[in-house]
Amino acid sequence: MNHIETEQCLAQMASELKALIQQRGMQSPLMIGIHTGGVWVAEKLYEKLQLSDPLGSLDISFYRDDFTRIGLHPEVKPSNLPITVEDRHIILVDDVLHTGRTIRAALNEIFDYGRPASISLAVLVERDGRELPIEANVVGQHVELSANQHIKLEGPERLQLVVQEDE
Amino acid sequence: MKILIKGGRIIDPANKLDAQHDLFIDKGLIAAIGQAPDGFSADQVIDASGQIVIPGLIDLQARLREPGQEHKGTIESETRAAASGGITTLCCPPDTIPIIDTPAVAKLILERAKQTNRVHVLPIGALTTGLKGEHLSEMHTLHEAGCIAFSNSDAPISNTLVLRRAMEYAASHGLTLFMHANDKWLAQGGVAHEGPVGLRLGLAGIPESAETVEVARILALVEQTGARVHFGQLSTGRAVEMLQRARQRGLPVSADVAVHQLHLTEMDLLDYNSYCHVLPPLRSQRDRDALRSGLKDGTIIAICSDHQPHDVDAKQAPFADTEAGISAVETLLPLTLRLVDDGLLELSEAIAKLSHGPAKILGLNAGHLGLDGRADVCIFDPDTHWSLQEDNMQSQGKNSPFLAWDFKGQVTHTLRAGRLSYQKPESGR
Amino acid sequence: MKRHNIQLNEAGELHHFLDVEGLKRELLVNILDAAESFTSVKAQQVKKVPLLRGKAIVNLFFEPSTRTRNTFELAAKRLSADTLNVNISTSATSKGETLLDMLNNLEAMHCDMFVVRHAQSGAAHFIAQHVAPHISVINAGDGSHAHPTQAMLDMFTIRRHKGAFADLKVAIVGDILHSRVARSQIHALTTLGVTEVRVIGPKTLIPDDTASLGVHIYHDIWEGLRDVDVVIMLRLQKERMSGALLPSEHEYFKLYGLSPEKLAIAKPDAIVMHPGPINRGVEISSEVADGPQSVILEQVSNGIAVRMAVMSILMGQTFGKEKGASE
Numbered sequence: 034m035n036h037i038e039t040e041q042c043l044a045q046m047a048s049e050l051k052a053l054i055q056q057r058g059m060q061s062p063l064m065i066g067i068h069t070g071g072v073w074v075a076e077k078l079y080e081k082l083q084l085s086d087p088l089g090s091l092d093i094s095f096y097r098d099d100f101t102r103i104g105l106h107p108e109v110k111p112s113n114l115p116i117t118v119e120d121r122h123i124i125l126v127d128d129v130l131h132t133g134r135t136i137r138a139a140l141n142e143i144f145d146y147g148r149p150a151s152i153s154l155a156v157l158v159e160r161d162g163r164e165l166p167i168e169a170n171v172v173g174q175h176v177e178l179s180a181n182q183h184i185k186l187e188g189p190e191r192l193q194l195v196v197q198e199d200e
Numbered sequence: 201m202k203i204l205i206k207g208g209r210i211i212d213p214a215n216k217l218d219a220q221h222d223l224f225i226d227k228g229l230i231a232a233i234g235q236a237p238d239g240f241s242a243d244q245v246i247d248a249s250g251q252i253v254i255p256g257l258i259d260l261q262a263r264l265r266e267p268g269q270e271h272k273g274t275i276e277s278e279t280r281a282a283a284s285g286g287i288t289t290l291c292c293p294p295d296t297i298p299i300i301d302t303p304a305v306a307k308l309i310l311e312r313a314k315q316t317n318r319v320h321v322l323p324i325g326a327l328t329t330g331l332k333g334e335h336l337s338e339m340h341t342l343h344e345a346g347c348i349a350f351s352n353s354d355a356p357i358s359n360t361l362v363l364r365r366a367m368e369y370a371a372s373h374g375l376t377l378f379m380h381a382n383d384k385w386l387a388q389g390g391v392a393h394e395g396p397v398g399l400r401l402g403l404a405g406i407p408e409s410a411e412t413v414e415v416a417r418i419l420a421l422v423e424q425t426g427a428r429v430h431f432g433q434l435s436t437g438r439a440v441e442m443l444q445r446a447r448q449r450g451l452p453v454s455a456d457v458a459v460h461q462l463h464l465t466e467m468d469l470l471d472y473n474s475y476c477h478v479l480p481p482l483r484s485q486r487d488r489d490a491l492r493s494g495l496k497d498g499t500i501i502a503i504c505s506d507h508q509p510h511d512v513d514a515k516q517a518p519f520a521d522t523e524a525g526i527s528a529v530e531t532l533l534p535l536t537l538r539l540v541d542d543g544l545l546e547l548s549e550a551i552a553k554l555s556h557g558p559a560k561i562l563g564l565n566a567g568h569l570g571l572d573g574r575a576d577v578c579i580f581d582p583d584t585h586w587s588l589q590e591d592n593m594q595s596q597g598k599n600s601p602f603l604a605w606d607f608k609g610q611v612t613h614t615l616r617a618g619r620l621s622y623q624k625p626e627s628g629r
Numbered sequence: 630m631k632r633h634n635i636q637l638n639e640a641g642e643l644h645h646f647l648d649v650e651g652l653k654r655e656l657l658v659n660i661l662d663a664a665e666s667f668t669s670v671k672a673q674q675v676k677k678v679p680l681l682r683g684k685a686i687v688n689l690f691f692e693p694s695t696r697t698r699n700t701f702e703l704a705a706k707r708l709s710a711d712t713l714n715v716n717i718s719t720s721a722t723s724k725g726e727t728l729l730d731m732l733n734n735l736e737a738m739h740c741d742m743f744v745v746r747h748a749q750s751g752a753a754h755f756i757a758q759h760v761a762p763h764i765s766v767i768n769a770g771d772g773s774h775a776h777p778t779q780a781m782l783d784m785f786t787i788r789r790h791k792g793a794f795a796d797l798k799v800a801i802v803g804d805i806l807h808s809r810v811a812r813s814q815i816h817a818l819t820t821l822g823v824t825e826v827r828v829i830g831p832k833t834l835i836p837d838d839t840a841s842l843g844v845h846i847y848h849d850i851w852e853g854l855r856d857v858d859v860v861i862m863l864r865l866q867k868e869r870m871s872g873a874l875l876p877s878e879h880e881y882f883k884l885y886g887l888s889p890e891k892l893a894i895a896k897p898d899a900i901v902m903h904p905g906p907i908n909r910g911v912e913i914s915s916e917v918a919d920g921p922q923s924v925i926l927e928q929v930s931n932g933i934a935v936r937m938a939v940m941s942i943l944m945g946q947t948f949g950k951e952k953g954a955s956e
Contacts, residue, residue, distance in 0.1 A: 092666060094666070095666075095667075095670070095678035095679070095680045095941075096678060096679055096680075100680055100941075100945055101944075101945075103945075104642075104942075104945030104946060105663060105680075105941045105942055105945040108662075109662075109663060109666040110666055111665060111666040111667075111668060111669040112666075112669045113669065114672070119674075141679065142678075144675070145673045145674065145675035145677070145678070146672075146673045146674055146675075147674045394836070394838070395838055396838045396841035396842075399806075399836065399838045399839065399841070399842070400650070400812070400841075400842065401750055401751065401774055402750035402751075402771070402772050402773035402774030402775065402809060402812060403750050403751070403772075403773075403774075404773075405836075471635075471754070472750075472751035472754050472755065513727055516727060516728075516729055517727070517728055517749075517755065518728075518747060518749035518750070518751050518752035518754075518755045518771070518772075519749065519750065519751045519755075520749045520750065520751075520772070521749055
């Protein structure tokens with residue numbers, strides 16, 4: 034198995050995000066991580082950017098489009114958005130951007146909490162296989178994988194990416 | 201019509217007979233056992249080799265549903281079912297619609313039974329008019345019209361004075377009373393035995409005391425009035441004990457048990473199986489065991505079917521909304537034979553509970569195969585394995601908790617007064 | 630012969646929720662955990678999630694109950710399901726149209742779930758036995774038998790306050806004999822492994838057989854409440870008081886009504902629960918009902934999250950469905 038360190042990626046993402054915040058003139062952006070890997074990535078970025086408002090987390094289980102096929106995820110966690118999203122600039126963070134369906138669900142869920150001013154997307158890894166017109170604003174690294182390969186984040190202390198293959 | 205039943209094992213508990221013999225029937229009577237009477241030439245020969253030949257069964261309690269509830273069953277359909285179960289005589293309780301409290305209703309039933317001509321049907325007359333527990337019925341007149349005994353069926357006689365008078369009046373004319381011991385107030389609203397299972401299922405309970413309190417009340421009055429009382433379908437061990445003591449003291453009391461009470465318990469309610477909704481309710485394992493030992497020691501001298509056929513809708517509802525009762529005439533014999541397999545009774549003891557025992561209660565010269573007795577005969581194959589299914593049930597009511605049970609022993613022929621009232625279709629012997 | 634539990638599908642997943650009895654601890658904990666996550670939904674501006682979008686849930690109430698029906702309806706709506714309320718007075722079904730006719734009728738409308746309340750014990754079982762296999766049934770109270778979602782919301786409330794179940798002593802006070810809530814609570818508490826469940830009341834309301842449910846019976850509340858962590862008061866139906874079960878409201882309150890003095894016997898941090906609606910001054914004094922140890926209103930709001938959890942778990946059972954890959 035092939036472990037990929039992420040420290041350098043995270044540093045680069047933080048600086049790109051800083052630039053994005055300045056460029057777009059975001060006043061005190063609100064960072065939200067998507068359970069579970071996205072929250073780990075968000076925690077690292079949050080620390081590096083030293084944002085003022087508390088970090089939020091989303092569990093998108095209730096918004097998945099495959100509920101009728103796979104049922105309720107047994108370890109569903111409550112979403113935790115400590116302050117209102119109304120009129121706020123949101124930085125949504127996830128570990129892997131693949132089909133885009135998770136981000137679609139997260140966007141829907143955020144809008145059920147209120148109407149944000151803007152949402153930007155930061156992901157640690159972007160891979161091929163998009164099924165929806167969704168792209169990230171900040172990307173840690175691009176990876177090309179074949180259909181039988183998966184990339185997974187291990188954490189939460191030391192974040193490492195692992196590429197796995199189906200038999 | 202002369203019939204020869206050839207080569208069967210004849211079991212006749214009343215005459216202490218258990219041996220392989222030929223049985224000769226002539227003019228509806230038992231003409232001989234063993235040696236053919238002089239000049240006997242059989243019009244029909246039934247080959248009974250490998251089979252058991254017993255007196256036709258006498259069922260002390262079977263509802264035929266006619267008149268009044270023909271959507272559940274008719275005298276035609278239910279006597280056909282009874283005959284297929286080896287029954288040649290049955291008592292039907294008075295709670296028909298209209299109630300058997302006038303000679304006209306009794307005669308109607310007897311007439312219809314005569315037309316169908318399969319089973320001797322003996323109506324039981326209402327003890328009080330309309331079963332209301334207030335006025336005594338014309339017991340003597342009803343008796344003359346053919347009522348074999350008197351009962352208030354499941355309806356209560358709350359007023360103890362009325363009960364006393366009814367018993368005194370019956371005693372004056374030597375009439376037998378069939379009592380169903382159930383205290384109306386203690387049983388009120390109940391649908392299941394009051395115990396751990398009923399409590400768990402949230403089903404309103406009928407306590408043991410609903411039976412024992414009523415048995416005590418009736419026994420006290422038997423002592424005072426001298427009435428001859430038969431308790432139908434006892435369900436509790438304590439009531440059996442009370443009865444045993446009363447019999448030891450010489451009181452003219454007897455009892456039967458419904459065959460399902462010997463096999464099922466409250467545990468069978470756990471799926472809310474409405475086929476197990478019966479009154480009195482299925483009780484504890486301990487009660488079931490006590491009923492079995494009461495049967496063994498002779499306190500209980502008869503087993504009845506307590507046959508209650510129902511239409512489909514009557515059982516298709518939440519438990520308490522369903523009607524009580526089992527369609528049971530076809531399982532009376534096989535369930536009784538199971539008691540033999542279980543080691544509780546000898547075969548001849550078991551047969552006695554279905555023939556000689558009930559005949560004694562009714563004071564009938566029946567339930568035996570003695571010479572010149574009426575040729576009511578049941579022949580069954582003790583080795584046939586079969587399973588009760590809705591489509592092999594003869595009764596109009598298919599409501600049986602014994603569906604899909606496997607049984608050993610099946611009736612092949614039933615003769616009532618020397619005439620075949622049932623023959624198993626495929627046997628063709 | 631082991632009986633098949635009608636509540637579970639062949640994969641052992643919950644397909645109907647009829648009764649707490651017979652369910653494994655793990656299944657109950659799943660419900661509580663899922664409910665925990667649904668509590669965040671009420672913080673949303675749009676208080677609903679799209680989980681059951683396009684599903685049709687029928688509230689089939691044969692016994693009037695606005696409160697319970699409302700919480701089920703709200704739970705269904707927060708899951709974006711379509712709901713239909715059918716109120717049937719029992720008299721209308723007693724003759725003529727049978728219960729089965731009515732079920733067939735509703736099934737023809739392509740419903741996915743029935744939430745059933747009925748005055749007869751076993752009614753929800755009966756319905757579950759007769760519905761089409763894709764339909765799930767939730768028992769919202771059947772006779773004196775079971776009220777499993779109420780019991781689970783009570784467990785949820787207890788867990789939120791007490792954390793683990795293992796060391797708890799719980800007292801249930803009142804009419805156990807006729808209470809479907811109490812039966813389900815007892816099964817839930819014993820399955821979740823509390824130290825002791827006590828039931829408190831006179832013999833007319835607590836038959837001796839109750840001990841077979843795994844509880845200790847107390848006829849004296851002053852003994853029964855000693856050192857308990859949770860006090861659950863049951864509602865006393867008015868019709869029980871007019872009958873011969875109890876002499877009067879007054880005497881009942883004197884003997885078994887929860888007053889501050891009696892509550893002082895319990896642990897100082899004991900919580901007080903009641904399934905509602907409360908008869909103030911009959912089973913509980915206003916001081917206690919509105920006091921700091923009371924969690925009665927919290928029970929009501931927890932009820933929605935727990936019912937959302939149960940509905941999603943039943944609708945999300947995966948047996949027989951294609952196990953799709955998830956991102």
